[in-house]
Amino acid sequence: MPYKHGHLDDDSDAESEDAQVRVVAEFCLLLLFVSTCVAQGGTADIASIRKLKITQGGSNTKLEFVLTRHVESKITIATEPDRLVLDLFQTRTNPRQRRIKINRNGVQQVRVGLNSSDPLVTRAVVDLDSARPYELRSVGNTVVLTVMPRVDATASVEPPRAPIPAASDSLLGGLRTRPRSPREDKSTSAAKVPASGETEQPPDANLHVLFKVKYVADGVVYLVGGRTSGLAKGMKLVVRDVVRLWPDSWAPQGPALAGLDVISVSGTSTVAEIHNAKRNVVPGDWAELSEAEYRQLGETPAASSLLTSSAPSPAPIESLRPEKADASSQEESRIRARIGLDYSGISSSGSTPGRSSTKGMTISADMTRIGGTSWNLQGYWRGRLTSNSQPNEGTLQDYLDRTYTLQLFYDNPNSRWVAGFGRLYLPWAVSLDTIDGGYFGRKVAGGVTAGVFFGSTPDPSSWHYRPNQQTAGSFVNFEGGNYDDFHCTSTAGFAADMLKWQLDRPYVFLENGLSYSKYFSVYHSLIVDSPQGDSTDGIKPGAGIGRSYLSVRVTPRQWISFDLSHNYFRDTPTAATALIGTGLVDKLLYQGVNAGVRVEPVRNLAVYTSLGRSDKTGDVHRSLNEMYGVTWKEIWKTGIRADAHYSKFDSSFARGEYRALTFSRHLGNRTVWDAQLGSQSLSSPFTVNQHSIFLDSSFDANFGSHTFLQSGYTIERGSQLNYTQWRLSLGYRVDARGGTK
Numbered sequence: 001m002p003y004k005h006g007h008l009d010d011d012s013d014a015e016s017e018d019a020q021v022r023v024v025a026e027f028c029l030l031l032l033f034v035s036t037c038v039a040q041g042g043t044a045d046i047a048s049i050r051k052l053k054i055t056q057g058g059s060n061t062k063l064e065f066v067l068t069r070h071v072e073s074k075i076t077i078a079t080e081p082d083r084l085v086l087d088l089f090q091t092r093t094n095p096r097q098r099r100i101k102i103n104r105n106g107v108q109q110v111r112v113g114l115n116s117s118d119p120l121v122t123r124a125v126v127d128l129d130s131a132r133p134y135e136l137r138s139v140g141n142t143v144v145l146t147v148m149p150r151v152d153a154t155a156s157v158e159p160p161r162a163p164i165p166a167a168s169d170s171l172l173g174g175l176r177t178r179p180r181s182p183r184e185d186k187s188t189s190a191a192k193v194p195a196s197g198e199t200e201q202p203p204d205a206n207l208h209v210l211f212k213v214k215y216v217a218d219g220v221v222y223l224v225g226g227r228t229s230g231l232a233k234g235m236k237l238v239v240r241d242v243v244r245l246w247p248d249s250w251a252p253q254g255p256a257l258a259g260l261d262v263i264s265v266s267g268t269s270t271v272a273e274i275h276n277a278k279r280n281v282v283p284g285d286w287a288e289l290s291e292a293e294y295r296q297l298g299e300t301p302a303a304s305s306l307l308t309s310s311a312p313s314p315a316p317i318e319s320l321r322p323e324k325a326d327a328s329s330q331e332e333s334r335i336r337a338r339i340g341l342d343y344s345g346i347s348s349s350g351s352t353p354g355r356s357s358t359k360g361m362t363i364s365a366d367m368t369r370i371g372g373t374s375w376n377l378q379g380y381w382r383g384r385l386t387s388n389s390q391p392n393e394g395t396l397q398d399y400l401d402r403t404y405t406l407q408l409f410y411d412n413p414n415s416r417w418v419a420g421f422g423r424l425y426l427p428w429a430v431s432l433d434t435i436d437g438g439y440f441g442r443k444v445a446g447g448v449t450a451g452v453f454f455g456s457t458p459d460p461s462s463w464h465y466r467p468n469q470q471t472a473g474s475f476v477n478f479e480g481g482n483y484d485d486f487h488c489t490s491t492a493g494f495a496a497d498m499l500k501w502q503l504d505r506p507y508v509f510l511e512n513g514l515s516y517s518k519y520f521s522v523y524h525s526l527i528v529d530s531p532q533g534d535s536t537d538g539i540k541p542g543a544g545i546g547r548s549y550l551s552v553r554v555t556p557r558q559w560i561s562f563d564l565s566h567n568y569f570r571d572t573p574t575a576a577t578a579l580i581g582t583g584l585v586d587k588l589l590y591q592g593v594n595a596g597v598r599v600e601p602v603r604n605l606a607v608y609t610s611l612g613r614s615d616k617t618g619d620v621h622r623s624l625n626e627m628y629g630v631t632w633k634e635i636w637k638t639g640i641r642a643d644a645h646y647s648k649f650d651s652s653f654a655r656g657e658y659r660a661l662t663f664s665r666h667l668g669n670r671t672v673w674d675a676q677l678g679s680q681s682l683s684s685p686f687t688v689n690q691h692s693i694f695l696d697s698s699f700d701a702n703f704g705s706h707t708f709l710q711s712g713y714t715i716e717r718g719s720q721l722n723y724t725q726w727r728l729s730l731g732y733r734v735d736a737r738g739g740t741k
Contacts, residue, residue: 046120047071047091047141050485054102054110059149061107063126067091067141075136075145084126084134086145087115091122106132107147211237211270213285219633219641219666221260221281223270227368231270233336235262237287239277260287264366266378273666279603280633282558284518333369338362338708340731342382346395348723360384362710362729363406374415379406379422382729395725396694397714399460399578405434416443418451426453428477428491429511431525431549433462435471450476457497460576461584463547463569464505470498473509488514505531507546523551531571546570549587563596563610572652577687581658581678581694589649590625591615604633614650623650640665656682656690671701692718708733 051066065088076085097113108127115123126147135146211229215222225231237260258277262270274281342360360383367377382401409420420427421438428449437455444450454472459465473495481487490512497505507529515521530543548568555561573588580589594612601607610627629645641664648657658680665673675697682690698712710729716722 047088049088049091049093049112049122052100052110052112054100056104059105061102061105061147063110063124063145063147065124065143065145067143070138070141071143073136073138073143075134077131079131082128082131084128084145084147086124086126086136086143088122088124088143090120092120093122105147106130106150210289211287213239213281213283213287214269215283216274216281219664220263220271220273221285221287223272223287224268226266226268226270229268231262231265232334233262233265233366236260236290237262237272238290239281239285239287257281257285259290265368266376275639277604277634280559280600280606283555284558333372334367335370335734335736336366338364338731338733340708340710340729342727342729344397344725344727346723346725348721358384359386362731365406374410374412375408376411377406377408379424380404381406381423394576394578395714395721395723396578396582396696396716397712397725397727399576400582403459403461403579403584417441418443418449423459426475428475428489429493429509429525431511431527432471432495432509433457433464434459437471441475447479448476449479450474453495461579462575463573463588464497465574465576466499468500469504470501471495472498475509486514486516488512503532505529519555521553523549525549541570544570559600561598563594563598565590565594565596565612567591567594569652572685574686575653577654577682577684577689580654580656580682581660581680582676583645583660585653586647588653589647589651590627591651592625594625596627606631606633625649625651638665639667654682654684654686656680656684658682671699673697673699687720689718689720692716692721694718702733706732706734 047067047069049065050068051064053062053064053066055062055064065086067088071091072089074087074089076087078085093112093114095114097111099109099111101109103109106129108129111125111127113123115121124145126145128147130150132150133148135144135148137144211223211225211231213221214224223231238256239258239260240256257279258281259275260272261275262272264271272287340362342362343357344360345355345357347355362380362382364380365377369375370377381404405423405425407420407422407424409424410418418441419439423434423436424438425434426432426439435453435455435457437453439451439453441449441451452472452474454470456468456470457465458467458469473493475491475493477489477491479487479489491510493509495507495509496503497507507527509528510526511524513521513523525548526545527547528544529546531541531546545568547570548566550566552564553561567587567590569588569591573585575585575588579585590610590612592613592615594610596608596610598606598608607630608627609629610625612625614623614625626648627646629643632642634640635642643660643662645660645662646657647659649655658678660676660678662676663674675695677693677695679693680691684690694714694716696712696714698710700708700710702708708731710727712727714723714725716724
């Protein structure tokens with residue numbers, strides 16, 4: 001029986017809880033419906049510019065004007081100096097002209113402003129170093145102008161046999177023989193756009209030089225854009241201050257605010273370490289390729305950084321280098337891996353006194369395009385090769401080692417198939433926690449993916465943790481929009497848990513998310529199940545809502561954010577209580593409604609808090625959940641990050657409090673050190689170790705080109721568990737590139 005204090009919940013309390021959950025679910029569905037309607041709105045006759053993206057691809061420069069509705073457009077060629085004049089009809093913008101300097105590929109700058117109020121016309125002027133061919137097309141609400149490389153002036157060019165319209169929705173326009181200028185005494189001419197097959201076209205590549213910061217945590221940033229956008233591990237980027245141009249467009253300008261070193265890259269996202277920060281890097285900032293990276297590309301950076309898209313692109317960095325330019329090039333394979341042998345020992349004076357030693361293995365991998373295919377291997381695993389030399393209870397490090405992820409997955413933007421195997425999250429339903437197994441699916445339509453999954457669920461931080469449990473099911477996911485504007489995702493599925501291959505819990509799961517740029521996000525997950533056996537409360541509750549979690553975040557300014565959440569469990573979670581204090585099971589400690597705020601009042605210092613009412617413990621007086629913390633992102637100039645945290649909780653999983661103090665230091669890609677000191681006092685039906693303090697530290701360093709060393713030390717002193725554990729791992733690492741496909 002789970003721990004309860006005070007009187008048991010009566011029927012009215014249970015009905016009240018069910019009513020709260022129904023209200024939360026209905027509110028979430030209503031919010032998603034309303035937001036979708038708002039996102040599809042904007043059908044007024046007058047359009048406005050929502051965003052301007054400027055992207056470099058090979059020798060091309062692409063300007064994308066994202067509008068609130070479709071408009072007619074027209075382009076005019078002007079001379080002395082050479083420029084392209086794009087008129088957007090029935091489009092409103094700020095009368096004050098805005099300038100964006102580019103200074104690359106022959107495009108000097110772009111000037112945008114209101115040209116006429118009656119009729120309503122917005123004009124964009126593209127200043128060129130010389131006459132150049134162009135392409136103008138419209139796709140929905142987006143007008144795309146592509147400026148191409150100039151044609152060799154010595155080439156013999158026939159004049160067009162028929163007039164070429166200035167612009168069309170999907171028409172390849174070009175520079176014709178220029179008309180006589182009033183200041184010219186004789187006519188001058190420019191080459192026309194090369195027709196298909198007449199001259200070699202530039203490579204169909206699109207290197208993105210700017211990447212948006214999506215999330216910041218623990219001294220690192222998560223960027224929108226990964227391998228398919230040209231990023232690779234070891235690359236260096238620069239964060240600059242930004243100036244808003246349109247409601248959702250920013251142009252980086254001014255001196256560097258922070259440097260970034262890329263430490264991990266996936267298909268569409270990147271993790272980079274922050275260094276030399278002059279202010280806090282926050283979501284919504286833009287990271288630009290450093291001057292060193294520009295030099296590797298054979299280009300010079302613009303006088304002012306470009307505003308570019310960070311959406312995935314099929315072209316790698318290598319394909320943009322002059323000596324390797326090839327339209328058919330795909331991203332090269334890269335093998336980054338570490339394999340080591342572990343030796344660990346433990347000395348215990350608790351319930352099982354004595355000494356023990358084990359041997360094990362460590363594997364970490366970041367392998368992309370294995371063997372020139374679209375298969376990738378990413379993650380980390382540490383496990384035992386031998387059993388303990390004397391019996392002992394599970395330690396903190398034992399549980400931490402079982403929270404790993406290591407997955408082999410298929411990632412091909414040109415294929416409809418998706419697949420993954422190993423210890424992983426189902427990418428479209430992370431609320432299901434990790435599984436040891438795999439998934440297989442197909443993109444059945446634009447933005448729609450359907451598939452199946454299967455495996456076991458041995459992660460001790462899972463809310464429904466049972467070591468001998470299997471699961472299998474199917475899902476359908478819809479995803480629309482983009483992270484710069486409205487983005488939404490919705491997953492629905494049916495699955496069943498089995499205990500020793502006997503049906504234990506069939507369930508339906510729903511997971512929805514909606515966000516608007518960096519300002520607002522809402523997430524909701526819901527599981528409706530029907531336990532066949534006994535629940536953790538020792539009863540058979542029948543079909544009903546087993547779990548519901550709603551989270552709303554609002555970020556009105558870069559330095560402050562607000563959170564509101566509602567967490568409900570019908571049955572008591574079964575995660576490992578040893579993980580309380582590490583932060584891995586905080587999602588199970590706070591039930592009921594909780595509200596929080598995070599503020600960064602000064603540079604490198606953030607304070608945060610959360611308060612809520614617990615409604616699952618059976619208290620006559622509803623108790624409070626409390627959480628307070630402070631983060632010092634860099635202690636003076638040492639590069640050490642510190643975080644102090646206090647929590648008091650009251651839930652069906654456990655009741656008590658814990659304190660934790662964490663330090664970490666990252667030295668590029670070569671050395672990582674961290675330490676955590678904590679204490680906890682709790683009452684839980686799943687442990688008798690009610691009071692304990694612990695210290696856990698680790699050190700990880702690369703030596704030479706192919707050797708690494710890992711070490712760690714853990715001390716736990718508790719009412720039942722009293723032990724000291726150390727571990728050492730020495731191994732071989734490899735970082736090799738393969739040829740392009």
